[in-house]
Each structure stands twice: as C-alpha cells, then as structure tokens.
Amino acid sequence: MQGMQQPSSRRPMSCLSSEGPGAAGKYCFRKTRRLRVVLKPDILKEIEIFSDLGEEEIAVLRSVMNEHAIQEGDVLFRQNQEGSEVYIVLDGSIGISVKLPDGKELEISEVRSGNFFGEMSIFEDSHRSATCRAKEKSLLLSLHKNEFFRLMETHSSIAARILYRMLVITTSRLKNTGNFLSDMVQWGEEARKRAITDDFTGLYNRRFLEDALNEQLSEARVRRQKLSLAMVDLDHFGTLNKEYGEKKGDEVILAAVTVFNTVFRDGGILVRYGGDEFTFILPRTDAAEALSKCEKVCSGLRELPVLDGMPGSIRRLTSSIGIACFPDHGESMAALLERADKALYKAKEAGRNRVAVAD
Incomplete structure (x- = not known):
C-alpha cells in the first residue's frame, strides 16, 4: 500500500515457485513480523473474523502474524503443495484457480480486501486444493498453523473465536459453491459463467x-x-x-x-x-x-x-x-x-x- 512507513529491518525475502516454499524462482515476496510500524492500529478489527476481538487480543494476534507485500502475478502457493498458513487480504485481490483435466487453469473465485483463504491448512493437515495468484499489487497477512496452535494453548479464547468465525464462513462458502464446482472443473470457463449468469439477460x-x-x-x-x-x-x-x-x-x-x-x-x-x-x-x-x-x-x-x-x-x-x-x-x-x-x-x-x- 502506497504511503506506508516501512520497518527499519526486514526478514530475508521469501520465495515461492512451482517447486514449493523456499525454492528459488520468480514468485517472491517480502515478509515481516513488525506489523505495528506498517499497519493501522485498528486494521485487524475491520476484518470480519477478528471483529469481536478487543484491543489487547488484537495486539496478541498481531504479534504472531506475518505481512506479505506481493506484486501482480506472484504465486503464493500452487495446487497440491503442502499448506501451513491461512492468509488475510488487506489490500488488492487474489485469484483462486484449479487445474482442469486438460492441464489448463480455471479461476473459480477472487478474494478481495477483508477476506481470507487457505484456511484448510489450519483445519486439517491437507495439501492445497487450488493455486492462489495475485491479480494486482496486494498486501496480505498470514498466520502459520503452528502459531495458531500455540495461540490455542496460551490464549484459547482468542483462538476459539477466530476458529468459529472461520468455520462459519467456510461452511457457507462450501454450501454455496459445492453444487456447481464439479461442473466448473469438468466443463471449464463457460460452465463458470453459466453458474453465475442469468441466461436470458446476461446479468x-x-x-x-x-x-x-x-x-x-x-x-x-x-x-x-x-x-x-x-x-x-x-x-x-x-x-x-x-x-x-x-x-x-x-x-x-x-x-x-x-x-x-x-x-x-x-x-x-x-x-x-x-x-x-x-x-x-x-x-x-x-x-x-x-x-x-x-x-x-x-x-x-x-x-x-x-x-x-x-x-x-x-x-x-x-x-x-x-x-x-x-x-x-x-x-x-x-x-x-x-x-x-x-x-x-x-x-x-x-x-x-x-x-x-x-x-
């Protein structure tokens, strides 16, 4: 985000590529845990899954989260890679796509400011079900599952409320998309358009x-x-x-x-x-x-x-x-x-x- 003051020191660049986290490649983004300098004090309060947390609880949460400033086209992770972090979009947008039987990618949704993705890495030990790529310059936060589990031990009330809100939203997503996702994967872009478009008017x-x-x-x-x-x-x-x-x-x-x-x-x-x-x-x-x-x-x-x-x-x-x-x-x-x-x-x-x- 333009105009943000940058921390005086940074962690090394972390890179993601088709080979997985840590591999050298074109998909690089910066990470830092010094969020107090970079973010507005109340920005997490504006995110739905954190909206019922108090100021002290927000401060605890911020201390275990990472920031990612990424460019258009950067890949956060690819389908079938191991996952360990849930991401929250503060600014910009992330496209979520799956691989079709013919090898092509189909974008099935877009995650914009205030929403999260990659939560299944918190819920269960599973591989990524889709590829996530920045559609524009974006600022994200991430929470590693190990940090979340430590949060459950040290601040169980915070972790429980976050987990409950994520589960409610994720359940709604699955309910809304489950009936036609298989058709989109099977039949491609035209099926995706048909699923969300009124045939008669085009709206x-x-x-x-x-x-x-x-x-x-x-x-x-x-x-x-x-x-x-x-x-x-x-x-x-x-x-x-x-x-x-x-x-x-x-x-x-x-x-x-x-x-x-x-x-x-x-x-x-x-x-x-x-x-x-x-x-x-x-x-x-x-x-x-x-x-x-x-x-x-x-x-x-x-x-x-x-x-x-x-x-x-x-x-x-x-x-x-x-x-x-x-x-x-x-x-x-x-x-x-x-x-x-x-x-x-x-x-x-x-x-x-x-x-x-x-x-």
Missing part, C-alpha cells in the same frame, strides 16, 4: 448475489468506503404479462436491461433476482449518488418505446427502486437487504415510478 443471477455482496461489503469495510444496494421492481409487470403476453413481457425485460447497462456502464454489479426483480450492488457509492443513478434508471425506462401503441392499460414502463447504503443504513448483508426492501415498498406505497432511500 448476474441470484446465486451470485450473496457471495458478491459479502465480498464487496468486506472490501468497503476494510477500505472505509460507502457501498449502496438498490432493489428494483418493474411496476405492474404481472398485469403487463397478462394483457400483452409473455413474449412482450420478455421484450420489456430485455429493454429494461439495456437501460440498466447504460446507466451503470462505469461500474456496478447488476443482478437479476428473479422475474422482473433486480438488485444493483454499487461499490464506492453513497446514497446521494445512488439516488441520482437510480433516478436516471427510472427516467430511462419511462422513455423506452417498448409499449408504444399497445392497447392495454399500461402504456409506459416504470419502476420502483429502494436504496440502502453501507454503513449508514446497516453494516451487514442482511441489514442492507432488509432496509433496501423496506425502501422499495416505501416507493411503491408512494405511488410507484420513483426511488426511495432507506430512512
């Missing part, structure tokens, strides 16, 4: 929403940035389908998506939640900016000619949108979803065809 699907929102919230929390969540319903879509038929309904959906993509062409994660329901994740966006963008969505939908000349009761496409912002309206995924949903219904109760921000 992300509901399956992708939870992982994406959790990841973006973790990054916003660590970077202390705003994040807005918008929930969108097309007004009277059920009536429109009945009066004009499903074919026209499909045409309306696709027309609406063109407006969404146009308004958010500079950024935003657009999800088709189901039917005529959509969700927008807007990183680095406060409530005022989200309101402005979503009002452009409403305006763009009203101007669509898709219902021109139709004989039914609905002659113009409109939408109702509810917005909630992190951390103003909630700090968890569940809280943001709930507040955005309430804002959506506030927009509907006020007459639809409008945007409402959470109270």
